[in-house]
Amino acid sequence: MDKLRALKYFVSVANTLSFSATAEHFGVPSSSVSRRIKDLEAALGATLFERTTRTVQLTDLGNVYLREVSTALQSIKMADELVGAQSKSPTGMLRITAMPAYGERFVLPALEKLRSLYNHIDFDVNLTDQVINLASNDADIAIRAATTLPDNVVARRLSEHHFLLVASPDYVTQYGAPKTSNDLNDCTVFMYRTPHGTLDWLTRRDDVWQPIDLTPSLISNHGQSILDNVLAGRGLALLPNWGVAEDIKAGQLIVLELQDGPLATRGITNMGIYLLYHPPKFRLQKIRVAVDFLVAELGAEV
Secondary structure (H helix, E strand, O other), X not given: OOHHHHHHHHXXXXXXXXXXXXXXXXXXXXXXXXHHHHHHHHHHOOOOEEEOXXXXXXXXXXXXXXXHHHHHHHHHHHHHHHHHOOOOOOOEEEEEEEOXXXXXXXXXXXXXXXXXXXXXXXXXXXXXXXXXXXXXXXXXXXEEEEOOOOOOOEEEEEEEXXXXXXXXXXXXXXXXXXXXXXXXXXXXXXXXXXXXEEOOOEEEEOOEEEEOOOXXXXXXXXXXXXXXXXXXXXXXXXXXXXXXXXXXXXXXXXXXXXXXXXXXXXXXXXXXXXXXXXXXXXXXXXXXXXXHHHHHHHOOOO
16 A cells, blocks of 8 residues: 555545545545555554535544544655755745735735745635644745744734724814714714624723723724725724834824823734744755845835
């Protein structure tokens, strides 16, 4: 039995729960995938999948085996890349995940520059608010806002990350500026939706962060649309400093300071934007050049 091929088939079936999808991915008949899996189960003396005519599910032992062999296969893949990377030009697929608004504004333009320098690197970019687990090898590099950082990763700080209450000069002229957090109830506000729900605004009262009960005029997971509404003078929003810095400098937005203290999201004020990667991957040329380039390019943005 070709053990390595059988393991690759096993991991693919475990992730897709489909023998046919695995067969299509590897360009082999479904019967070949099924036979390899059966040989693997026979060699282990264990059942890895529960099969019916309609469904495929991992057994408990299958889940245990998947966790162990996934790490081993990734190590083999990395070793192959290290040995194969003999040329001076980095090659291969580079998987990057970043927050949508930050990714659109900063990461994508930076990657265009990187592509022009290293045209043998291919890019798989996932702009999402979902936190991608680097340990699962779904991404090589993650760019995200954080206060506490995952274990076993290298974190390179790119910039500050805090929220500012902003409005256009036209809005302030027409409606006035709120002086306290209670005044926000009389304002038109726009709020951001994350994968976990609307990002509440909080104020600090009696040394405790408390949510402000607001009825937003617009809730969206598209940060640019919220910013566009604020720039158009339609209301207020609590937006990240790096997203509004240019508009504030140009005089298109005003930062509003409240008398009863600053606002925050989730009671967090000391966040930063970080580039994260696993240390062993830095040995890969594609990771090394990408990390160094992105830190140099993005570290000066805000």
